[in-house]
Amino acid sequence: xxxxxxxELEVSVVVPARNAAAWLGECLESITxxxxxxxxxxxxxxxxxxxxxxxxxxxxxxxxxGRGLPAARMLGVKNARCDIVTLIDADxxxxxxxxxxxxxxxxxxxxxxxxxxxxxxxxxxxxxxSALAWHHNHSRVRSWFGVCAxxxxxxxxxxxxxxxxxxxxxxxxxxxxxxxxxYRLGVSPTTVVRHRFTDTFDGAxxxxxxxxxxxxxxxxxxxxxxxxxxxxxxxxxxxxxxMSLVRAPRYLFYxxxxxxxxxxxxxxxxxxxxxxPLSVGGNAAWLAAARVAPMVTGFLFWAMVALVLSPAQTGLxxxxxxxxxxxxxxxxxxxxxxxxxxxxxxxxxxxxxxATSLLTVGTFSLAVAGGLxxxxxxxxxxxxxxxxxxxxxxxFLATAVSGAVAYQxxxxxxxxxxxxxALRRSIVQSIVQLSVLALAFTFGIHEVSVVVGxxxxxxxxxxxxxxxxxxxxxxxxxxxHGLRHPLALKLLKPGLPNxxxxxxxxxxxxxxxxxxxxxxxxxxxAAWYIVWMMASAVFFVPQSxxxxxxxxxxxxxxxxxxxxxxLRASLLLTLVAGGLLIFAGPLLLRFLGPDYASASALIPIxxxxxxxxxxxxxxxxxxxxxxxxxxxxxxxxxxxxxxxVPAPAVAHLYxxxxxxxxxxxxxxxxxxxASWRLIALTHVKASSGAVQIRSSANQEPTGMETP
Numbered sequence: 001x002x003x004x005x006x007x008e009l010e011v012s013v014v015v016p017a018r019n020a021a022a023w024l025g026e027c028l029e030s031i032t033x034x035x036x037x038x039x040x041x042x043x044x045x046x047x048x049x050x051x052x053x054x055x056x057x058x059x060x061x062x063x064x065x066g067r068g069l070p071a072a073r074m075l076g077v078k079n080a081r082c083d084i085v086t087l088i089d090a091d092x093x094x095x096x097x098x099x100x101x102x103x104x105x106x107x108x109x110x111x112x113x114x115x116x117x118x119x120x121x122x123x124x125x126x127x128x129x130s131a132l133a134w135h136h137n138h139s140r141v142r143s144w145f146g147v148c149a150x151x152x153x154x155x156x157x158x159x160x161x162x163x164x165x166x167x168x169x170x171x172x173x174x175x176x177x178x179x180x181x182x183y184r185l186g187v188s189p190t191t192v193v194r195h196r197f198t199d200t201f202d203g204a205x206x207x208x209x210x211x212x213x214x215x216x217x218x219x220x221x222x223x224x225x226x227x228x229x230x231x232x233x234x235x236x237x238x239x240x241x242x243m244s245l246v247r248a249p250r251y252l253f254y255x256x257x258x259x260x261x262x263x264x265x266x267x268x269x270x271x272x273x274x275x276x277p278l279s280v281g282g283n284a285a286w287l288a289a290a291r292v293a294p295m296v297t298g299f300l301f302w303a304m305v306a307l308v309l310s311p312a313q314t315g316l317x318x319x320x321x322x323x324x325x326x327x328x329x330x331x332x333x334x335x336x337x338x339x340x341x342x343x344x345x346x347x348x349x350x351x352x353x354x355a356t357s358l359l360t361v362g363t364f365s366l367a368v369a370g371g372l373x374x375x376x377x378x379x380x381x382x383x384x385x386x387x388x389x390x391x392x393x394x395x396f397l398a399t400a401v402s403g404a405v406a407y408q409x410x411x412x413x414x415x416x417x418x419x420x421x422a423l424r425r426s427i428v429q430s431i432v433q434l435s436v437l438a439l440a441f442t443f444g445i446h447e448v449s450v451v452v453g454x455x456x457x458x459x460x461x462x463x464x465x466x467x468x469x470x471x472x473x474x475x476x477x478x479x480x481h482g483l484r485h486p487l488a489l490k491l492l493k494p495g496l497p498n499x500x501x502x503x504x505x506x507x508x509x510x511x512x513x514x515x516x517x518x519x520x521x522x523x524x525x526a527a528w529y530i531v532w533m534m535a536s537a538v539f540f541v542p543q544s545x546x547x548x549x550x551x552x553x554x555x556x557x558x559x560x561x562x563x564x565x566x567l568r569a570s571l572l573l574t575l576v577a578g579g580l581l582i583f584a585g586p587l588l589l590r591f592l593g594p595d596y597a598s599a600s601a602l603i604p605i606x607x608x609x610x611x612x613x614x615x616x617x618x619x620x621x622x623x624x625x626x627x628x629x630x631x632x633x634x635x636x637x638x639x640x641x642x643x644x645v646p647a648p649a650v651a652h653l654y655x656x657x658x659x660x661x662x663x664x665x666x667x668x669x670x671x672x673x674a675s676w677r678l679i680a681l682t683h684v685k686a687s688s689g690a691v692q693i694r695s696s697a698n699q700e701p702t703g704m705e706t707p
Contacts, residue, residue: 008035009100011084011151014076016069018044020090021053023123023196027090028057034099037082042072070162070170073147077157085157089148092116093194102191106151112183113156116149117192118142122199129199131254132207136195138243139236145178145185146171149193156183163221169214176222204254205261212265219266233262238300242591245307252438256431263427301433302530303592305451308441311595315522317451318529319383319513320396324455326510327372327400328407331365334499336411338491343415354412354470355477356487358405365404369397376514383517386448395452402459409466421469425462433458497629504636505620508643508663509536515644516659519651527599528656530592534585535606538577542570542614563622563682570614578607602660609664612671619674622681631677639670 013036017024024041031039041054045066054061062079064072077085084106086099098116106114120136122129136142148171160177162170178185197203215229237259244251306314335357343350373393376384386392406425413421436454470476513532517525586600616639623632643666650658 009037009103010082011036011086011099011103012038012040012080012082012154013086013088013099014040014042014073014080015054015059015088015090016042016044016064016072016076017046017050017054017090018072019046019048019050021046021048021050024050024053024090025057026093027088028054028059030094030096031088031099032057033096034094036086036099038080040076040079042076044068044072067164071164073170074157074162074164077154080154083154084151085154086151087147087149091196092149093196094149095193098191098193102151102188105188105191109186110184111151111186113145113150113152113178113185115145115147115151115187117188117190118149118195119192120195120197123196124199126199127250128201128204128254129197131251132197132204134248134251135240135254135258136197138247139240143187145175145187147174148195169211169218172214173218173221176218176225201257204257208258208261209265212262213269215262216266216269230266233259233266241300241304245304249438249442252442253435256435256438260427260431264424267423298430298533301430301437301454302533303588304434304437304441306526306530306592306596309446309448309451311523311526313446313448313522314451315517315525315527315529316383316386317448319517319522319525320386320392320448320452321399321455322510322513322529323372323376323383324369324396324399324403324452326514327365327369328403329503329506329510330372331368331400331404332361332407332499333364333492334496334502335361335491336408338493338498339408339411339415342490343412349475350412350415351475351478353487353491354475355479357408357412357491358477360488360491361404361408362401365400366397369400373397379518383514389449391449392452395449395456399452399456399459402456402463406459406462406466409463409470412470413466416473416475421466425465425469428465429458429462432461497633498624501620501624501629501633501636504633504640507640508666511644512647512659512663515647516651516656519648520655523595524656527596528602528659530589530596531585531599531602531606531656534581534588534603535610538574538581538607538610539613542574542610542617563618563678566621567614567618567678570618571611574611574614578610582607599656602656605657605660605664609667612664612667615671615678616667616674619678622678626681635670635673635677638673639666642666642669 013031015024015027015031020027028039028041039057039059041050041059041061043051043054043061043063045063051061060079062075064075073087076087084103088094094116102114102116105111118136120133122133160174160181163173164170175185197207212233215232218225219229237255240255240258241252244255302314302318305317309317339353339357343353346353373387373396377387378384386396406429409425410422433454436457437450440450440454467476509532513525513529516528582603585603586597589600590597616635620632620636623629643663647659647662650662654661
């Protein structure tokens with residue numbers, strides 16, 4: 001008996017469908033068996049048998065003329081005759097009697113909108129559909145009100161409505177407005193329907209990209225929700241990786257793609273550079289995001305390492321990676337900052353200069369890496385023990401060279417006013433690293449070489465993507481002239497003074513893990529590296545404030561109070577970030593296990609020191625803008641000496657607590673000097689009426705801070 005013969009429920013069912021022939025028949029059959037008064041299929045200009053199938057079930061078929069899913073739903077609601085409307089997507093199948101049960105819950109509970117519970121499944125035996133279904137069945141999304149299988153009041157939908165400027169994510173945006181207005185929404189805990197996913201990678205990628213784009217549009221419309229919405233993919237990834245490690249390791253491969261495509265689509269939708277140079281604000285936003293991304297995913301990377309490898313292996317791996325990061329910084333020789341100044345003026349679009357800069361930093365980094373391996377190998381302890389494995393040695397050299405080239409590609413992107421490319425490569429690098437690590441662990445390869453190999457593979461992937469970006473921008477490196485000595489000298493001459501300040505400022509961060517490894521052994525190094533990486537994520541805030549001040553002063557000499565404004569903003573933001581670290585850091589360390597939980601005592605020691613660095617970094621920014629590089633380098637070098645010279649003895653006597661106290665005391669000392677000089681320099685400005693800018697040193701872009 002056809003559903004049109006017996007009308008049991010006073011409800012209109014609206015099914016939007018576009019090229020849904022593979023699923024639509026089973027969906028409509030499950031609906032018609034429930035006896036709704038009306039069935040409306042809204043077709044989105046399908047080219048398959050969607051319309052034919054819909055009519056075979058007696059549905060009223062109307063066309064949305066390809067305007068998208070939100071518009072299709074609203075068109076169906078407008079054409080509905082019942083006061084209650086049920087929105088059902090074509091990938092949903094209703095069990096017998098479920099529509100009547102949900103309608104009863106809707107009416108007795110006084111709901112304005114009630115969604116079926118969703119039991120997700122794959123439409124095939126492959127990996128991606130199964131991974132999507134596992135994600136949705138084990139995520140918090142199941143408890144969020146949506147509209148893929150939902151009963152609502154027609155008059156409410158007509159008055160509030162979907163925003164048809166959305167092509168996806170309209171359910172999140174609608175939920176925000178309904179909740180603000182005080183409507184009663186819910187998800188049934190007992191009445192559940194089948195929700196199917198396409199079993200292909202393209203289907204998974206399309207799902208991720210639609211989610212990311214929808215969140216971006218929601219951010220534009222509801223900026224007060226931006227912080228939470230931006231964090232959602234990351235929080236979901238962290239939770240999903242943790243659950244996958246415990247329950248279903250095979251789904252670890254799913255999360256890198258989820259994270260990459262969500263954020264790529266979200267950020268692309270927000271900024272949409274469309275091949276044009278970015279504005280100053282846009283460039284700065286991309287730089288900030290590119291700096292934070294590897295820090296956040298770096299913690300996820302090292303959390304996976306710490307959960308699988310022993311503390312001794314984790315410590316040795318982190319020491320090798322720290323050595324590679326140090327090599328990258330040493331091997332740059334100021335070529336990056338010089339590129340920012342010289343590249344825009346090159347007559348050939350910079351193709352020869354780009355090639356020379358990449359070959360220069362690659363060559364220097366290889367030489368520095370070889371020297372560092374030889375020196376540490378001679379002593380044998382700490383990171384030197386890693387060179388007993390030739391595979392680790394080769395991977396270390398590859399990481400150093402490719403990392404330096406990737407870092408230089410960041411500078412090139414900034415010089416071309418396309419810092420968005422740096423973020424894309426940073427995300428690719430992080431995703432590849434996580435994927436390689438997860439793949440190796442899944443196959444039972446639990447070695448230090450896996451950690452270093454994952455980082456090496458990630459940096460190589462970043463370089464490959466960067467070269468492709470240059471080729472598409474018609475700025476591919478001109479390799480025909482090789483390492484041109486005049487161009488190399490042209491890069492080194494202005495770069496070395498800035499390089500000295502950068503090295504002096506960052507030296508403790510890269511050398512302390514090596515000192516800890518040599519003095520205390522690999523296991524304490526693992527704990528130190530994790531905590532230090534957390535503190536480094538907070539340290540980004542004052543460092544960013546210093547670079548921002550430098551740029552602002554270089555462009556505007558007549559803005560009084562700029563230094564004080566930068567200092568206030570830096571202190572406020574760092575205080576917030578530091579507070580979050582003090583609260584969340586111990587929880588994350590306890591999650592990694594008892595070998596790391598004890599290191600949470602270091603966080604309250606390090607955070608006040610990071611707050612003091614706000615003063616120091618603003619001082620460095622002022623010195624860069626005024627050309628006082630010799631003075632600021634001397635101050636930074638003094639702070640590095642205060643930390644590094646006594647560090648081995650302090651570590652031997654007092655362990656990680658002593659190292660933390662030593663670094664904090666050094667930061668306090670240099671902050672006192674910076675305060676005195678800031679007062680003096682700003683007093684000079686107040687007396688003379690303007691700061692005399694002698695050197696417009698360039699902003700340092702993001703680099704390979706953490707893997």
